[in-house]
Amino acid sequence: MKNYLEYGIGAGVGILIFLTYNGVDILPIIFILLIGGLFIYANPRTASRSYEFSGNNGGERGMGLSFDQIGGQETAKSELKEALDFVNDREKIKTLGIRPLKGILLNGPPGTGKTLLAKAAANYTGSVFLAASGAEFIEMYVGVGAQRIRRLFAQAIELAQKQNKTSAVIFIDEIDVLGAKRGNGNNNTEHDQTLNELLVQMDGLKIDMQIHVLVIGATNRSDLLDPALLRPGRFDRQVKVDLPDKMGRLSILRIHSQNKPISPEVDYEELAENTFGFSGAQLESVMNEAAIVAFREEQPQIITRHLRQAIDKVILGEKVDRIPARQEKLRIAIHEAGHAVIGELLQPGSVAAIHVSSRSNALGYVRQTQKNEIYLFTLPDLENKISIALAGFAAEELCLGDCSTGATNDFKQAAGLAKQIIISGMSNLGIISPDDLPKEQLHEELSVILAAQRQITLDRLQNVKRKLEEIANYLVEYEYMSGQQLREFMSNDEWKSDIA
Ligand code: ATP
Numbered sequence: 001m002k003n004y005l006e007y008g009i010g011a012g013v014g015i016l017i018f019l020t021y022n023g024v025d026i027l028p029i030i031f032i033l034l035i036g037g038l039f040i041y042a043n044p045r046t047a048s049r050s051y052e053f054s055g056n057n058g059g060e061r062g063m064g065l066s067f068d069q070i071g072g073q074e075t076a077k078s079e080l081k082e083a084l085d086f087v088n089d090r091e092k093i094k095t096l097g098i099r100p101l102k103g104i105l106l107n108g109p110p111g112t113g114k115t116l117l118a119k120a121a122a123n124y125t126g127s128v129f130l131a132a133s134g135a136e137f138i139e140m141y142v143g144v145g146a147q148r149i150r151r152l153f154a155q156a157i158e159l160a161q162k163q164n165k166t167s168a169v170i171f172i173d174e175i176d177v178l179g180a181k182r183g184n185g186n187n188n189t190e191h192d193q194t195l196n197e198l199l200v201q202m203d204g205l206k207i208d209m210q211i212h213v214l215v216i217g218a219t220n221r222s223d224l225l226d227p228a229l230l231r232p233g234r235f236d237r238q239v240k241v242d243l244p245d246k247m248g249r250l251s252i253l254r255i256h257s258q259n260k261p262i263s264p265e266v267d268y269e270e271l272a273e274n275t276f277g278f279s280g281a282q283l284e285s286v287m288n289e290a291a292i293v294a295f296r297e298e299q300p301q302i303i304t305r306h307l308r309q310a311i312d313k314v315i316l317g318e319k320v321d322r323i324p325a326r327q328e329k330l331r332i333a334i335h336e337a338g339h340a341v342i343g344e345l346l347q348p349g350s351v352a353a354i355h356v357s358s359r360s361n362a363l364g365y366v367r368q369t370q371k372n373e374i375y376l377f378t379l380p381d382l383e384n385k386i387s388i389a390l391a392g393f394a395a396e397e398l399c400l401g402d403c404s405t406g407a408t409n410d411f412k413q414a415a416g417l418a419k420q421i422i423i424s425g426m427s428n429l430g431i432i433s434p435d436d437l438p439k440e441q442l443h444e445e446l447s448v449i450l451a452a453q454r455q456i457t458l459d460r461l462q463n464v465k466r467k468l469e470e471i472a473n474y475l476v477e478y479e480y481m482s483g484q485q486l487r488e489f490m491s492n493d494e495w496k497s498d499i500a
Pocket of ligand 1: 069070071072073109110111112113114115116117173218252255279280281282284
């Protein structure tokens with residue numbers, strides 16, 4: 001809609017230039033357009049009709065959404081509730097002279113439940129809920145964004161009055177789009193005015209106002225925000241909303257299984273282990289995709305296999321028809337077998353599945369699980385991770401005599417880990433100041449670490465080359481091997497004597 005308006009204005013200007021070029025007097029037309037434009041711009045009723053923010057009591061889906069319906073995020077929930085108690089206890093904070101809470105910033109990766117938390121916050125405080133996205137305020141024309149900010153705050157108060165509520169929650173998603181640091185780039189007048197207007201509106205929120213307005217912003221780039229937004233009196237509460245840990249994943253999976261017929265054989269603990277690194281949105285998607293698989297197979301219940309297929313689909317995307325030539329398939333199989341064998345050797349029990357089939361996001365993939373969350377890594381941990389990352393490349397080198405472009409992402413991952421070794425003071429360079437380390441020296445040390453791990457990985461694989469090829473041949477044939485099958489392959493005596 002906004003784009004059509006901009007195209008229309010562009011076309012209008014073009015027509016005016018054309019008329020002038022042909023000698024037509026366009027002054028009267030400009031005069032009429034100016035009067036019309038001024039009327040639309042200045043009239044709040046027309047403006048509000050042209051741009052309304054989505055608002056209701058907690059959102060349609062969020063109607064009555066409570067914190068209990070949000071899985072995990074225990075720290076975020078308790079920090080948020082603590083802050084919201086100020087909104088609920090207005091009289092007390094007035095007598096103590098505490099300044100009202102105006103803004104809370106939810107900071108975390110996409111799909112972790114920031115919108116849900118904002119809706120639950122509105123419900124917890126009995127407030128009306130209005131949602132907008134930062135991008136809705138960024139326009140080409142100076143003043144439009146600022147006008148929308150004014151409209152948003154006015155609409156929040158109107159809505160609260162209409163519904164006899166004493167508070168309103170305004171949720172601004174992707175607030176970094178509208179609240180990015182001022183003064184960067186060339187033409188920032190519109191952006192600066194919009195941000196200024198947000199600051200002005202937040203400063204205008206007073207304790208004695210009939211309706212308490214609370215602004216909840218969400219971002220995954222709080223480092224981009226203008227410091228003025230973060231100073232006390234504006235967004236002075238910051239709540240971290242992280243990817244869920246195992247317990248969090250377990251509770252999110254349970255929440256999203258409530259409306260689905262799940263077979264009693266499904267082990268939720270195992271499911272939570274197999275979805276390490278997933279966001280709440282991805283976990284919701286796993287449950288949904290599993291239900292779709294069950295539907296396609298005309299099964300009355302969702303079983304473990306459906307859930308495994310769903311996990312793979314969420315990570316790798318849909319299967320595609322592209323069929324690699326046999327030689328290419330063998331290379332992919334060798335590459336993935338390399339990752340899996342070294343992964344299982346260095347972190348026993350960690351491989352969940354190996355895939356060699358074209359998906360929209362990958363040609364092959366080894367899915368690993370993690371029993372416990374790990375937050376700290378020692379030098380051997382990081383070196384092992386590098387070895388696992390380089391194992392695909394090393395397996396290709398060992399079995400085929402050359403390598404392919406398939407290892408590019410593995411190199412990036414391995415280099416990232418090697419960098420972590422250097423900046424943590426665990427390399428030959430000792431403790432360093434990362435900012436002052438010359439690029440050449442960093443590169444040199446990275447190369448030393450990676451070359452050493454490449455050689456170690458090659459030696460490890462050399463010992464089990466015959467088995468590696470057997471696993472790869474199996475993958476060429478069947479395109480899939482479960483972690484259990486891999487462990488059976490690896491636990492037989494022949495294998496043990498190979499790696500001894
Ligand atoms: P974005 O940053 O991309 O806007 P977000 O952090 O606001 O994402 P939400 O929109 O709140 O994420 O979550 C998207 C969906 O993911 C929800 O509708 C819900 O189905 C699911 N979800 C995410 N986190 C949780 C959670 N903690 N508990 C239950 N469901 C969750």
